[in-house]
Amino acid sequence: MPRCREFNIDEALDQALNAFWLKGYASTSLSDLLAAMGLSKSSFYECFGSKRAVMLAALARYSARELAETRCHFAAARPLPALLAEWLGHALLPDACRPAERCGCLVLNLAIELAPHDAEIEASVRQHIDALADVLAEALRRGCEEGSLPATTKPPLAADALLNLLSGIHVLAKGGVEPARLQAVIDGHLAALFAGR
Amino acid sequence: MPRCREFNIDEALDQALNAFWLKGYASTSLSDLLAAMGLSKSSFYECFGSKRAVMLAALARYSARELAETRCHFAAARPLPALLAEWLGHALLPDACRPAERCGCLVLNLAIELAPHDAEIEASVRQHIDALADVLAEALRRGCEEGSLPATTKPPLAADALLNLLSGIHVLAKGGVEPARLQAVIDGHLAALFAGR
DNA sequence: AGCATAGCGGACCGAACGGTCCAGAACAAG
DNA sequence: CTTGTTCTGGACCGTTCGGTCCGCTATGCT
Numbered sequence: 001m002p003r004c005r006e007f008n009i010d011e012a013l014d015q016a017l018n019a020f021w022l023k024g025y026a027s028t029s030l031s032d033l034l035a036a037m038g039l040s041k042s043s044f045y046e047c048f049g050s051k052r053a054v055m056l057a058a059l060a061r062y063s064a065r066e067l068a069e070t071r072c073h074f075a076a077a078r079p080l081p082a083l084l085a086e087w088l089g090h091a092l093l094p095d096a097c098r099p100a101e102r103c104g105c106l107v108l109n110l111a112i113e114l115a116p117h118d119a120e121i122e123a124s125v126r127q128h129i130d131a132l133a134d135v136l137a138e139a140l141r142r143g144c145e146e147g148s149l150p151a152t153t154k155p156p157l158a159a160d161a162l163l164n165l166l167s168g169i170h171v172l173a174k175g176g177v178e179p180a181r182l183q184a185v186i187d188g189h190l191a192a193l194f195a196g197r
Numbered sequence: 198m199p200r201c202r203e204f205n206i207d208e209a210l211d212q213a214l215n216a217f218w219l220k221g222y223a224s225t226s227l228s229d230l231l232a233a234m235g236l237s238k239s240s241f242y243e244c245f246g247s248k249r250a251v252m253l254a255a256l257a258r259y260s261a262r263e264l265a266e267t268r269c270h271f272a273a274a275r276p277l278p279a280l281l282a283e284w285l286g287h288a289l290l291p292d293a294c295r296p297a298e299r300c301g302c303l304v305l306n307l308a309i310e311l312a313p314h315d316a317e318i319e320a321s322v323r324q325h326i327d328a329l330a331d332v333l334a335e336a337l338r339r340g341c342e343e344g345s346l347p348a349t350t351k352p353p354l355a356a357d358a359l360l361n362l363l364s365g366i367h368v369l370a371k372g373g374v375e376p377a378r379l380q381a382v383i384d385g386h387l388a389a390l391f392a393g394r
Numbered sequence: 395a396g397c398a399t400a401g402c403g404g405a406c407c408g409a410a411c412g413g414t415c416c417a418g419a420a421c422a423a424g
Numbered sequence: 425c426t427t428g429t430t431c432t433g434g435a436c437c438g439t440t441c442g443g444t445c446c447g448c449t450a451t452g453c454t
Contacts, residue, residue, distance in 0.1 A: 166365075
């Protein structure tokens with residue numbers, strides 16, 4: 001007997017995600033959110049409860065998506081150097097699933113804006129970072145075994161370094177540094193990594 | 198015959214700077230600002246004109262201060278490895294002139310929050326980044342000449358890499374990653390740098 | 395003393411904020 | 425057709441926002 005929901009929660013969350021990605025949390029007003037998600041204020045509060053809840057859900061969704069893509073990317077049976085180069089360079093290329101160029105990484109954006117004052121956000125951010133580092137470390141470990149990486153490489157440390165590299169890239173790109181300059185930094189890092197040292 | 202100004206503009210700006218550093222631009226309300234700067238709304242608008250003008254001034258002040266400190270740091274006649282290690286590690290240590298731990302870098306915080314939507318901010322950020330990169334590149338050039346760095350080192354590229362490293366450190370630290378892990382990343386990067394590769 | 399300025403507190407402004415509520419239309423299943 | 429649910433638009437809430445203005449006092453100079 002009930003009338004079933006007409007809008008798709010996940011699609012609405014994706015739009016909310018894009019809105020927060022573009023303008024951050026505080027600067028995304030309720031009106032912005034409603035316009036992006038394409039639903040009325042009543043439906044919004046009925047379904048999600050609050051602005052903060054939506055951003056938490058969007059953050060979780062982004063994190064899961066990003067993690068799944070990364071896992072999938074490194075699961076491919078291809079040379080590790082190419083996999084890493086593509087994964088890092090990804091941040092500098094236009095991408096259909098990003099709401100704009102130079103919008104950085106949603107997790108990092110929200111981390112900077114909210115993590116110091118919101119324990120729940122901080123926990124999500126930490127979890128995302130650690131999970132990503134794990135995926136990277138695992139890929140690097142395989143690289144060591146296969147010989148594409150020097151045996152002296154320490155996967156967890158090198159994974160942290162790569163994650164730090166990508167974080168810097170995201171931030172500096174948002175600050176206006178030209179992609180070519182950042183690409184050179186990536187290339188240098190990878191060259192050093194595969195040369196061992 | 199005029200009565201002279203009682204509060205110090207620069208000190209007030211420093212307090213505004215700390216407020217923005219702690220909470221970002223949008224989340225720092227006028228009340229926050231007035232309380233931090235210790236002056237009345239009337240004096241505030243008489244002297245600075247608008248919230249945005251204050252943040253621009255605070256940003257310029259921060260940038261100049263940071264740049265001067267960095268120049269001074271690398272002007273010391275001490276071994277380059279130590280200078281670099283201290284400069285990078287600085288971001289992970291408590292510091293009297295910072296309003297809190299893990300507050301990141303004001304320029305990067307504002308870049309992420311505002312640069313994509315505010316050309317004036319973006320220009321300031323770019324200028325700061327380029328100036329810092331120049332200082333670093335110059336220090337690295339001296340390192341090459343003195344032999345503390347391999348002759349194959351390309352100072353501008355290595356400078357960008359160091360700046361990117363520091364940016365990542367700031368962001369990940371704000372995201373809750375333990376300082377020890379980030380310190381290890383720094384150590385690894387410097388080891389690779391001085392080993393050439 | 396007289397005067398111009400600095401600075402203050404506070405009233406006031408319109409707009410926007412996040413959030414609540416409700417009347418009614420649209421719709422699906424019985 | 426009835427019933428129960430979804431969904432919408434809009435009225436409404438109190439609060440806060442950035443910003444303006446004014447009247448008062450405190451102060452320094454002549």
